[in-house]
Amino acid sequence: MTVWDRPKPPNPPVPLDRERIIAAAIALADEGGLEAVSVRKVAARLNAGPMRLYGYIATKDELLDLLVDEVHAEILPEDQPGDWRAALSVLAHRTRQAALRHEWLADLLGGRPTLGPNGLAVAEANLAALDGLADIDTVMRAVETVSAYVTGAIRREIANLRAERATGLSKRDWQRASGPHVTRMLATGRFPALTRAVHDGTEVDAEASFATGLDWVLDAVAAKLTRAPA
Template identity: 85%
Template sequence: MRLYGYISTKEELFDLMVDEVHAEILPEEQPGDWREVLRIRADRTRQATLRHEWLADLLGGRPTLGPNALAVTEATLAALDGLADLDTVMRAVETVSAYFTGAIRREIADLRAERATGLSKLDWQRAYGPHVSRMLATGRFPALAKAVHDGTEVDAEASFATGLDWVLDAVAAKLARPPA
């Protein structure tokens, strides 16, 4: 309660906490390549969220306006400055941010579920495998059956990196097009 003598609301406290973590997200040096800037932002946000899981609940909400968050936004926008019109740049940043926010939230949700149930991913698969096998054996889910039987298992970091590459490739294609 003593804290509320300095901070008016819980939301203000959250804003201060999120801004403090943005200091961890801001790279020490600004790379020259826009792709690298966005990749570093995504990777550093993921790493910061893995250290501070509570951040996952606050990602993607209203903008944080503290000095560290504004510095991250400035560095991001500066890296894309001049590559396209401002609206295209803003959509590109929003798209990349939406990807990494969703991917990070999913990863943190998986970690929380693992702790809550006490089941690792492998333990969960073993426990629910018989049910999934019975459902797939009905023939009603051929695409899912193929994914389960033939798909490659990748860890969260590899999945994150692959998805980010795909999103960055899509943004690059959009930035390469002349404005309509």
Template identity: 90%
Template sequence: MTVWDRPEPSARPVPLDRERIVAAAVALADEGGLEAVSLRKVAARLNAGPMRLYGYIATKEELLDLLVDEVQAEILPEQQPGDWREALHVLAHRTRQAALRHEWLADLLGGRPTLGPNGLAVTEAKLAALDGLADVDTALRAVETVSAYVTGAIRREIANLRAERATGLSKRDWQRASGPHVTRTLATGRFPALAKAVHEGTDVDAEASFATGLDWVLDAVAARLSPPPA
């Protein structure tokens, strides 16, 4: 039985429910990352004994599942776009925006599908966008491919943000500090393709890079779409 199937116990003596528990856990995660989240710390935030929480959530893994599902509500648009490409585009960008608001989400993306109502609704929206445009297996592979790109791009962006905070160096500061080493290394002639990229490539911000990569992935999906046989 999943956490969503299990009924909630009585709220007495301290008023509790899963909604309050998850809200407290999200706040802790936003403040200090996933390492700041535990049933004991959530209970302390709610002024409740830790054992009270076990009536609502049996394990930390269940709590993390609930955290992900809570944030996935932010990914769903109010209205599903009619065009498949726009639908997947919107969901991808809203996933990135949610991860930038809740950086810990990057650590939990890409695992087993979450079975909460919001997670299922996100998956439904992705598959519904391709309904009638391809057979089921093609639609599944298309959704997996787009999701893999989105997850990888988000994790890379969040890793860079964390590195900036850990070192105190912005991307441009890091580039300046690393410049002499890179210049000496490229001058050896051992990395001609990399040298060309460094000297001739256009530096773009994370949002533009994400958007361009997503467009290329969606172009690849479009090439594979064809209505299933009647």
């Protein structure tokens, strides 16, 4: 039985509901990351005994499933674009925006599919964007490819944000601090391609980098769709 199939406990002595539990858990995760979330801590946030919550959730994993599904509601747009490329792009950008609001989401993306109603709705929207344009196996591989890019790019961006907070150094400060070492290493001549990238490459911000990479992935999907049988 999944957490979504579990019936609500009848007449709980402390007024609780799943929505209040999820809201408290998300607040804890936003404040302190996933390590700040537990059934006991959520219960304390709600001024309830931990045993009261077990009528709604059995394990921390179930609690995290509920958190992820709740945030998926933020990903699904009210109006889905009719063009497949625009539809996938909107979902990708909204996933990134949700992860920037809830950084802990990056730690839970890319695992087993979420089976809650919002997670299933997002999966449906991704598949529906390509439905009828190719055979179902091609559609599934295309969606998986886009998802893999989005997950990887988000995790990298969140990791950089966490590093900035942990070290107290912005990206520019870190580059300046690391500059002498990098200069010495490049001067050895062992890294010619990296040297060209450092000296001649154009630096862009995280949002522009995400958008460019996503466009390239969607270009690849478009090329595959033109060759795939419907």
